[in-house]
Amino acid sequence: MVHTFQFTAMGSPCEVQADCDDPELAKDLGALAEAEARRIEARFSRYRADSLVGLINEAAGVATRLDAETAQLIAYADACWRMSGGLFDITSGALRRAWIFDGSDRVPDAESVAAALAHVGWNKVGWDGTSLTLAVGMEIDLGGIAKEYAVDMALARLARHAPGVPVLVNFGGDLRVSGPRAAGERWRVRIEGIDPDQKPAWLELAAGAITTSGDARRYVERGGRRYGHILDPRTGMPIMEAPRSVTVAAPTCVEAGILSTLAMLQGAGAEAFLKSEGVKAWVTR
Amino acid sequence: MQLSETKYRKLGSIAAGLSALSANLLSANAAHAQDASAPQNTEAHLPGLMDEPAPGAGSVVLDSSVLFYQETGGRVQAIEPVINGEVHLDNGDVISGGLTYDSLTGATPNGAAPSTGRQTFSSIIRQATSTQVTSTSASGNSTVTSIPGTTTANSVYTQPARAIPLASFHDHRVAANLTYNWQADADTHVKLGGAFSVESDYTTFTGTTGISRDFNQKNTTLSLTASVEGDISRPHGGTPTAYENLNTLVTGGNDHKTVINVVGGVTQTLTRFWLTQLNYNYSTSSGYQADPYRLISVVDNSGAPLAYLFESRPRSRQRHSFYWGNKLALGPTVADVGVRYYTDSWGIKGITAEVSEQVPINRYLYVKPLFRYYKQSAANFYEPYLISQSGATTFSGLPAYASSDARLSRFSATTIGGRIGWRLFEDSELYVEGESYRQAGTHTIAGAPGQLAGLDFFSGVHAISVMMGFKIKM
Amino acid sequence: MIRTICMGAVLALLGGCAHVGVKPWQRDSLARAAMQPDNEGNISGYHDHIYFSKEGATGGRSSDGGGCGCN
Numbered sequence A: 001m002v003h004t005f006q007f008t009a010m011g012s013p014c015e016v017q018a019d020c021d022d023p024e025l026a027k028d029l030g031a032l033a034e035a036e037a038r039r040i041e042a043r044f045s046r047y048r049a050d051s052l053v054g055l056i057n058e059a060a061g062v063a064t065r066l067d068a069e070t071a072q073l074i075a076y077a078d079a080c081w082r083m084s085g086g087l088f089d090i091t092s093g094a095l096r097r098a099w100i101f102d103g104s105d106r107v108p109d110a111e112s113v114a115a116a117l118a119h120v121g122w123n124k125v126g127w128d129g130t131s132l133t134l135a136v137g138m139e140i141d142l143g144g145i146a147k148e149y150a151v152d153m154a155l156a157r158l159a160r161h162a163p164g165v166p167v168l169v170n171f172g173g174d175l176r177v178s179g180p181r182a183a184g185e186r187w188r189v190r191i192e193g194i195d196p197d198q199k200p201a202w203l204e205l206a207a208g209a210i211t212t213s214g215d216a217r218r219y220v221e222r223g224g225r226r227y228g229h230i231l232d233p234r235t236g237m238p239i240m241e242a243p244r245s246v247t248v249a250a251p252t253c254v255e256a257g258i259l260s261t262l263a264m265l266q267g268a269g270a271e272a273f274l275k276s277e278g279v280k281a282w283v284t285r
Numbered sequence B: 001m002q003l004s005e006t007k008y009r010k011l012g013s014i015a016a017g018l019s020a021l022s023a024n025l026l027s028a029n030a031a032h033a034q035d036a037s038a039p040q041n042t043e044a045h046l047p048g049l050m051d052e053p054a055p056g057a058g059s060v061v062l063d064s065s066v067l068f069y070q071e072t073g074g075r076v077q078a079i080e081p082v083i084n085g086e087v088h089l090d091n092g093d094v095i096s097g098g099l100t101y102d103s104l105t106g107a108t109p110n111g112a113a114p115s116t117g118r119q120t121f122s123s124i125i126r127q128a129t130s131t132q133v134t135s136t137s138a139s140g141n142s143t144v145t146s147i148p149g150t151t152t153a154n155s156v157y158t159q160p161a162r163a164i165p166l167a168s169f170h171d172h173r174v175a176a177n178l179t180y181n182w183q184a185d186a187d188t189h190v191k192l193g194g195a196f197s198v199e200s201d202y203t204t205f206t207g208t209t210g211i212s213r214d215f216n217q218k219n220t221t222l223s224l225t226a227s228v229e230g231d232i233s234r235p236h237g238g239t240p241t242a243y244e245n246l247n248t249l250v251t252g253g254n255d256h257k258t259v260i261n262v263v264g265g266v267t268q269t270l271t272r273f274w275l276t277q278l279n280y281n282y283s284t285s286s287g288y289q290a291d292p293y294r295l296i297s298v299v300d301n302s303g304a305p306l307a308y309l310f311e312s313r314p315r316s317r318q319r320h321s322f323y324w325g326n327k328l329a330l331g332p333t334v335a336d337v338g339v340r341y342y343t344d345s346w347g348i349k350g351i352t353a354e355v356s357e358q359v360p361i362n363r364y365l366y367v368k369p370l371f372r373y374y375k376q377s378a379a380n381f382y383e384p385y386l387i388s389q390s391g392a393t394t395f396s397g398l399p400a401y402a403s404s405d406a407r408l409s410r411f412s413a414t415t416i417g418g419r420i421g422w423r424l425f426e427d428s429e430l431y432v433e434g435e436s437y438r439q440a441g442t443h444t445i446a447g448a449p450g451q452l453a454g455l456d457f458f459s460g461v462h463a464i465s466v467m468m469g470f471k472i473k474m
Numbered sequence C: 001m002i003r004t005i006c007m008g009a010v011l012a013l014l015g016g017c018a019h020v021g022v023k024p025w026q027r028d029s030l031a032r033a034a035m036q037p038d039n040e041g042n043i044s045g046y047h048d049h050i051y052f053s054k055e056g057a058t059g060g061r062s063s064d065g066g067g068c069g070c071n
Helices: A023-044 A052-059 A068-083 A092-097 A110-117 A143-161 A253-265 A267-276 B013-029 C002-016 C042-054
Strands: A002-009 A012-019 A131-133 A167-171 A174-177 A187-191 A201-214 A219-222 A225-228 A245-250 A280-284 B003-005 B043-045 B060-071 B077-088 B094-109 B119-126 B143-146 B152-159 B166-185 B188-199 B202-215 B220-233 B255-271 B274-287 B295-299 B305-310 B316-330 B333-344 B349-362 B365-376 B411-422 B428-440 B462-473
Touching: A002 A023, A012 A023, A012 A143, A023 A052, A023 A068, A023 A143, A023 A167, A068 A143, A068 B013, A092 A110, A143 A167, A143 A174, A143 A201, A143 A253, A143 B013, A167 A187, A174 A253, A201 A253, A245 A253, A245 A267, A245 B013, A253 A267, A253 A280, A253 B013, A267 A280, B060 C042, B077 C042, B094 C042, B428 C042, B462 C042
Parallel strands: none
Antiparallel strands: A002 A012, A012 A167, A167 A174, A174 A201, A187 A201, A201 A245, A201 B043, A219 A225, A245 A280, A280 B003, B060 B077, B060 B462, B077 B094, B094 B166, B119 B152, B143 B152, B166 B188, B188 B202, B202 B220, B220 B255, B255 B274, B274 B316, B295 B305, B316 B333, B333 B349, B349 B365, B365 B411, B411 B428, B428 B462
């Protein structure tokens, strides 16, 4: 029997589903996953000045020595930046100073974009593998991988605590399963609708992770054109002809997350990119 | 919403690089290494209409539908709306029930043999009043004329020459059933159910019980079901005795029969994609087995009809049925292949072979063509007519039993049809099925006496069925 | 009699194949509604009714009782 444990973390509705007969065990597993989510949120949230990321962003030109876990994450982001030719860039958060996606029709002028762009670019960051130095005005944002990383870490923690219990960990739509359900059935999850009038679909999952990137909620609409919220860090402009959503299936949540982000960044070429990479994905336009 | 799905292929360089990077990141940061035996792969699937899982605990399924059935040649026509529901409780028990209503009209062979001249069928029936009334009875096309001074009347209808004589009728039927299926433990289910069916001249009550048990990690299921059925035959004119002449007043009232039915079966998962089932069904029936309206012609050596007698059938019947069915998931399609061998104590042997294939067109639509072939031998007392050598009005030396009912004759039948299923919205299905059922058998009877030689005795049907329904899961 | 023996043998043979089948996590395809043995719903009732009233053979597929006087 599947028991569901729900909570809110990292600004999103989260849930843990456990297929077991003991509701107390399911509650314990849910609490463990919640604890892991809070731990990662406390360390890596951009929105908390007391988080590690907050501290790094406030350091302003001073080198910050990182602990092992954070160093691993930064190394991961660094490798992704190189592999994606600069498309995946954790310093791109500064662009939101120019772009405000609230459904209004305010599109920034070229100077504002250029001004924001000056503080964007991983190549401008000092990273030697243990210490991180950000120039004044730059910031890092691990939002692109923190939630997915939290899912993977939570799942690993549950697997250690209760090996053999099939679980599904879902943090705001980024989710992963430990394996098939107790009697071999697949888990059924909903892919969120893009707009309220579009129908959400069920997805069946027996192994691996699912993440969805989309521009449903945050966009600027002007002159009949929808400027999605995914910005190209190299130009400071929204990716044109980005899909409405990309849902990727991959063995781990972090992989799925990076792949769905990279696919969105390909704009019109999202499907071709996913196909050439041999990735199982669903793209809606 | 345009949804495109990419197919899995070998990983490209970015995806492969990410895969290695991610594994590194996670194993470095997890306090203990990831479980090495956990499968590092992905199995995600966007299910279509045919991938819906079987209803599980906590779901309610409602299926409502209507059947339009029409035999060619003015024969039987029926409309049958049905509603069935299943409530799956959280503890694994299932309550299922349904209601059926059936409206039948048309004409059906009355059992008499065709003749080169018109035939008049005159029976004597009881009447409430003794005044002269001409009306149409339950046999739609007959004329009822009172016999003055009595409480009886003549019910008369004629049938054209060289045609199988038909009697028209109309009737309504209501039926209901309810079953409770207990999940006694993880592997055992016990069921108890009842049903009844009532029409103007027939009532049935049935009680069913069954048990099934799973073995071998649910790969094998053994099941045993037993049911007892009591049927009460309440024909409009009373129940005739065997070989009673049509033209005498029937004094019999109601009659009944009891049927005991046992089915034992084994269902076995052979592979991930192949489920097979073997069933043995034994049935024993005792009591009134005849059709109270059915006649058999007694003809003389020239084939001319001498009299119409009510048929005679044994008062018991034992049946054996062996069924072997398979469900095969062939790629995205599901094939259903089954054969049945039937034999009974009346001498009928029948074989049935059925195949259908459910094919998804896209996520919302499937088609399911089907083909069925059936062939049976005649009952050992099946006679299209009886010949009287003496030509008298009383007959001696008649066989113990005789019936000209086409259901007991030798014939074959094929069904060709197909269904379309459409997912209008989540967890629902709109379906339409059309079928053509055609019986085939010998038309003329070799060695038929006199005028009967060369007449067409074949009364098999060709029927078109259209079924449409809507199923919803909540 | 012979038939009963044969049936029993087949059943025993199948019951003895303890290794034939699939592991619980391989049941995904078998869990689909389309693969259940008696999943025709209302249509199976219609078929039973039509074939019962037009043919001599009955039964086999499932254990349903409740016939009617249909001719």
